[in-house]
Amino acid sequence: MVTAARVASGDSDGREHFRVELPTDLSQVGVVVEAVVSCCQTVASVSTRTEFRLCTMVAEAVANAMVNGNRNDPARRVTVDIEFEHDRIIIAVSDEGEGFDPAAVPDPTHDAVLDSTRGRGLFMIRSLADHVAFNDRGNTIWMTLTRC
Amino acid sequence: MAFSANRDAGGVTVVAVEGQLIVANRQDLKQLMQDALDQGERKFLLDFSKTAYIDSSGLGALVSISKKVREAGGDLRLAGLNEDLRSLFELTKLDTLFTISETPSEALAGF
Numbered sequence: 005m006v007t008a009a010r011v012a013s014g015d016s017d018g019r020e021h022f023r024v025e026l027p028t029d030l031s032q033v034g035v036v037v038e039a040v041v042s043c044c045q046t047v048a049s050v051s052t053r054t055e056f057r058l059c060t061m062v063a064e065a066v067a068n069a070m071v072n073g074n075r076n077d078p079a080r081r082v083t084v085d086i087e088f089e090h091d092r093i094i095i096a097v098s099d100e101g102e103g104f105d106p107a108a109v110p111d112p113t114h115d116a117v118l119d120s121t122r123g124r125g126l127f128m129i130r131s132l133a134d135h136v137a138f139n140d141r142g143n144t145i146w147m148t149l150t151r152c
Numbered sequence: 153m154a155f156s157a158n159r160d161a162g163g164v165t166v167v168a169v170e171g172q173l174i175v176a177n178r179q180d181l182k183q184l185m186q187d188a189l190d191q192g193e194r195k196f197l198l199d200f201s202k203t204a205y206i207d208s209s210g211l212g213a214l215v216s217i218s219k220k221v222r223e224a225g226g227d228l229r230l231a232g233l234n235e236d237l238r239s240l241f242e243l244t245k246l247d248t249l250f251t252i253s254e255t256p257s258e259a260l261a262g263f
Contacts, residue, residue, distance in 0.1 A: 030175050030176050031176050032176075033174055033175055033176050033207075034171075034172055034174060034176050034177075037172075037174075037205075053236065056204070056205055056236040057236075059172070059204060059205040060205045060206070060207060060240070063172070063174050063175070063205065063207040064207050064208055067174070067175040067207060067208075067209060071175070112244065113243075113244060113245045118245055118246075118248070118249065119215055119219070119249060120212075120215070121212035121213070121215050121216045122208075122212055123208075124208035124211055124212070124244055125207070125208040125209075127208075127244065128207075128208055128240070128243075128244065131243050
């Protein structure tokens with residue numbers, strides 16, 4: 005069973021921080037999603053709509069981290085950090101890969117690539133999150149949701 | 153069990169997707185559909201009434217399945233998408249690639 009471990013709890017600023025770490029194993033993506041959603045439900049009682057967004061975004065980001073970041077190498081790990089800050093939930097997903105340039109990812113809704121079987125992940129995350137950011141190296145993505 | 157398949161009286165193979173369609177199980181759905189095609193089935197309804205979420209790998213699997221059914225001269229329809237899933241198809245413009253019905257019964261009536 006995978007659960008999110010508490011990393012920090014701030015009494016003064018109201019921040020709560022949890023973490024899930026796992027080796028690269030695509031069979032565990034759904035399990036990680038369940039752990040993250042369970043954590044969010046416990047701490048923030050999120051709505052059905054927010055839960056859908058969380059599930060999709062986390063599944064997407066963790067799969068991207070394992071496949072594109074860690075190149076399916078089981079020796080490399082993926083870390084999911086969940087921070088609760090006032091009215092926001094911030095999910096950070098990090099891998100141990102070389103990183104990528106998010107600006108170089110093409111729009112998957114263009115007619116020429118619409119029937120492609122790949123390339124929609126980042127677009128979906130950007131569409132579902134209220135804010136998306138990356139570190140300079142491109143191996144950590146931060147996805148922010150406003151609680152509702 | 154994420155997927156269950158039944159053949160209705162009209163000869164439509166109805167596949168229910170339960171829980172999620174993601175990178176971890178998409179291959180199972182593709183294999184199920186390929187097996188049905190190999191057995192001569194040509195009319196398919198994918199029922200998402202009990203689906204919580206779909207990731208991009210799952211959407212990619214649906215695109216791949218759609219191509220294979222079309223190449224075999226078959227007919228694939230989707231139904232039972234909740235509001236969030238429907239929005240996902242719309243924002244990725246995949247709603248333009250698939251025949252999508254509100255309910256499974258509505259989809260079955262269309263074959």
